[in-house]
Amino acid sequence: MAESEFPSFSHLPTDALCLVFQHLFEPSSTERAGLPLSEFLHLWRTARLVCKHWSEVLAAHPPPLHLDISTLPEAWLAWLPSLPVHTLRIQAGLDQRWTAAAGHDHHETGSAASGPPPGMPGPLAAQQLVAGLEGAGCPQPFWSLAPFTRLQHLRLRAPVSSRDEPAVFDSTALQVLGQLTALSLGAFADFKLDQLPASLRRLELAYDNQNRELSVPALPDHITRLEVLRVAKPGALGLCLEELSGRVASIDVHAHELLLGVTVADPKLIRTFERPYREGNFVPPHIWGDEEADDNSKHAAELAANHWLASLPECSVLEHFSLCGPASYSCKFMPVAALRQRHSLKWLWSVVRLQGLHNLYGLSGREMQARQQLFEGRLSFELEQGAFCMRIAQRAAPLAGPDSAQ
Numbered sequence: 001m002a003e004s005e006f007p008s009f010s011h012l013p014t015d016a017l018c019l020v021f022q023h024l025f026e027p028s029s030t031e032r033a034g035l036p037l038s039e040f041l042h043l044w045r046t047a048r049l050v051c052k053h054w055s056e057v058l059a060a061h062p063p064p065l066h067l068d069i070s071t072l073p074e075a076w077l078a079w080l081p082s083l084p085v086h087t088l089r090i091q092a093g094l095d096q097r098w099t100a101a102a103g104h105d106h107h108e109t110g111s112a113a114s115g116p117p118p119g120m121p122g123p124l125a126a127q128q129l130v131a132g133l134e135g136a137g138c139p140q141p142f143w144s145l146a147p148f149t150r151l152q153h154l155r156l157r158a159p160v161s162s163r164d165e166p167a168v169f170d171s172t173a174l175q176v177l178g179q180l181t182a183l184s185l186g187a188f189a190d191f192k193l194d195q196l197p198a199s200l201r202r203l204e205l206a207y208d209n210q211n212r213e214l215s216v217p218a219l220p221d222h223i224t225r226l227e228v229l230r231v232a233k234p235g236a237l238g239l240c241l242e243e244l245s246g247r248v249a250s251i252d253v254h255a256h257e258l259l260l261g262v263t264v265a266d267p268k269l270i271r272t273f274e275r276p277y278r279e280g281n282f283v284p285p286h287i288w289g290d291e292e293a294d295d296n297s298k299h300a301a302e303l304a305a306n307h308w309l310a311s312l313p314e315c316s317v318l319e320h321f322s323l324c325g326p327a328s329y330s331c332k333f334m335p336v337a338a339l340r341q342r343h344s345l346k347w348l349w350s351v352v353r354l355q356g357l358h359n360l361y362g363l364s365g366r367e368m369q370a371r372q373q374l375f376e377g378r379l380s381f382e383l384e385q386g387a388f389c390m391r392i393a394q395r396a397a398p399l400a401g402p403d404s405a406q
Contacts, residue, residue, distance in 0.1 A: 071123035081147030135173025214349035301361035313378035330362035
């Protein structure tokens with residue numbers, strides 16, 4: 001075949017070139033959520049240098065981008081949102097080739113659409129990026145997520161908290177991201193979730209080591225159909241499963257201590273559980289208290305635990321609940337009133353915080369598995385070392401009434 005008979009890739013039609021660019025800028029493997037920024041920059045330059053046609057099509061029709069960022073020149077903060085970024089991951093140590101890329105001279109000029117700004121100012125590290133992000137606990141943010149209107153996946157991981165200045169992520173910064181479906185936040189002392197986008201389907205929250213209080217995350221009312229909720233807490237975590245089971249299909253928890261609030265209708269059962277804590281001068285009953293009241297309290301907690309297991313097959317949405325970490329060896333149960341769940345969990349923690357939750361009544365994954373025969377095959381359990389998983393194998397008809405935990 002003569003040389004002139006080879007196809008000329010410089011004359012590919014626009015729609016074909018768009019497919020080429022989409023494939024070119026995809027992550028190189030399924031294990032990677034995005035391209036390191038230096039790799040993206042190299043591919044962007046290379047594609048634009050092929051020919052004028054490629055450069056024009058790339059500038060006019062940039063493909064969906066999936067980026068891993070650990071450093072970023074401050075001058076790029078205005079340029080990057082002009083691109084169709086669908087996935088943005090900010091985490092220390094993602095980009096090992098940045099130093100080499102930062103040494104390259106730029107010969108490109110022009111608008112943001114035609115290429116990055118000339119020059120390479122000193123890169124901002126991931127910690128600076130997250131700390132400087134609106135909503136990330138910094139009182140004077142230097143950039144915002146609002147321009148990333150097409151963002152679908154966001155992951156922020158960087159050590160931004162300190163004991164003196166704990167970082168609390170404020171979801172107000174996300175409310176304009178109407179296409180966001182997956183959100184992963186880590187290294188924060190706490191989270192304000194009331195302004196999460198309604199489009200969200202996957203949520204991951206990882207607390208840092210600064211928060212030693214009982215954290216009880218709460219989804220806002222407009223989040224009604226999460227596919228996955230993952231929560232990791234080095235210390236004590238509280239969950240109101242009744243609030244989540246009708247809105248989340250899969251709940252994965254990794255915690256050192258887990259306190260589960262179980263809603264019951266019988267106020268007497270709640271008082272029986274709380275009595276030794278309310279009448280013991282805020283000294284836990286295993287140190288000083290009424291032994292009979294202590295035994296009754298443990299029995300009330302056991303009834304709450306059995307009621308929780310029995311009610312799982314009734315959940316309209318929940319299909320899977322897994323627990324990993326030390327809490328899987330004994331998660332704790334507390335009967336609570338419907339309108340005071342979160343308040344009750346935090347009150348109990350204020351009583352036992354010096355000793356922790358390990359002295360409360362709890363069930364291990366193996367003990368829960370032993371109870372599954374009571375639920376007629378509606379629950380299935382998978383046990384591994386340091387973890388257990390419950391699946392709803394068969395939906396149940398509603399229980400006879402709300403007094404089932406009595």
